[in-house]
Amino acid sequence: MITATHAKRIEMMGCIIDNLSMEETLQTIEGFIASGKPHQHVVVNVDKLVKAQKDPELRRIINDCALINADGMPVVWASRLLGKRLKERVAGVDLFDALMGRAAVKGWRVFLLGAKEEVVAQVRALYTERYPALVIAGHRNGYWKPEEEQQVVDEITAARADLLFVAISSPKKEQFLGTYQARMRIPFAMGVGGTFDVFAGKVKRAPLWMQRAGLEWFFRFLQEPRRMFRRYFIEDAAFIGILAREMRRTREG
Numbered sequence: 001m002i003t004a005t006h007a008k009r010i011e012m013m014g015c016i017i018d019n020l021s022m023e024e025t026l027q028t029i030e031g032f033i034a035s036g037k038p039h040q041h042v043v044v045n046v047d048k049l050v051k052a053q054k055d056p057e058l059r060r061i062i063n064d065c066a067l068i069n070a071d072g073m074p075v076v077w078a079s080r081l082l083g084k085r086l087k088e089r090v091a092g093v094d095l096f097d098a099l100m101g102r103a104a105v106k107g108w109r110v111f112l113l114g115a116k117e118e119v120v121a122q123v124r125a126l127y128t129e130r131y132p133a134l135v136i137a138g139h140r141n142g143y144w145k146p147e148e149e150q151q152v153v154d155e156i157t158a159a160r161a162d163l164l165f166v167a168i169s170s171p172k173k174e175q176f177l178g179t180y181q182a183r184m185r186i187p188f189a190m191g192v193g194g195t196f197d198v199f200a201g202k203v204k205r206a207p208l209w210m211q212r213a214g215l216e217w218f219f220r221f222l223q224e225p226r227r228m229f230r231r232y233f234i235e236d237a238a239f240i241g242i243l244a245r246e247m248r249r250t251r252e253g
C-alpha cells in the first residue's frame with residue numbers, strides 16, 4: 001500500500017498521524033488516484049484518539065490507513081506539547097470540499113455514501129450545480145440492514161468511482177472501509193462524518209474565529225447540547241489524562 005511521503009509520520013497516543021499540510025495532503029491523494037490501487041483515509045480527532053485507547057481494533061484500522069490527518073486544533077496543540085509539532089489541522093470537511101473541486105477538474109468519478117437520503121441527494125445536487133463537469137457516479141444513504149451490506153458494496157464497486165466519501169458514524173465507517181475497501185477497488189476512500197449535513201445546511205459550522213481558536217466542538221455542543229454532552233464532557237474528558245501520561249512518558253524517555 002502506498003502511504004503519504006511528503007513528511008514523516010508521527011506517533012501520538014498509540015495512533016499514527018501524517019504530518020502534512022492541506023496542499024501536501026491533496027498532492028498525496030492525487031498520487032493515490034493515479035496509482036489506481038485502493039487507499040483508505042482517516043482523520044484523527046480527540047474523540048477518535050480516546051476511543052482508540054479502549055478499542056485495539058479501531059486503533060489497528062486507523063494505523064493501517066494510507067493517509068491519516070489531524071482534524072481538530074486540540075490534536076495539533078497536543079502534538080506541540082509532546083514535541084511532535086504537526087504542521088496544521090486538515091479538517092475533513094475542508095478536505096472533502098477541496099477534493100470535490102479537484103475531482104471536477106481532473107475528471108475523477110465520485111461516490112457519496114451516507115446520511116439520510118434527502119441529505120446525500122441534496123449534497124449531490126449542490127456540487128453538480130457548482131461544478132457542471134463533476135462526475136458523481138452514484139450515491140446511497142447510510143441506512144441499511146446487515147443483510148443488505150453486500151448489496152451496498154456491490155453497488156459501489158459497479159460505480160467504478162475514484163473517490164468514495166462515507167458519511168456514517170465512527171467506528172462503523174472505519175470498520176466498513178477496513179473490511180471492503182480492497183474489494184470495492186476505490187483508489188481513495190474517506191470517512192467524512194457529519195460533512196454531508198454541513199453542506200446540506202442541516203448543521204451550521206462554527207465561525208472561522210471559533211475554528212481557529214479550537215472551539216468548534218463547543219459550537220457543536222451549543223447546537224445539540226443533550227446529544228453532545230456525554231461525548232464532549234464525559235468521554236472526551238479522558239483526553240486530558242491520556243495527554244498528561246504521554247507528556248510524562250516523553251519527559252522520562
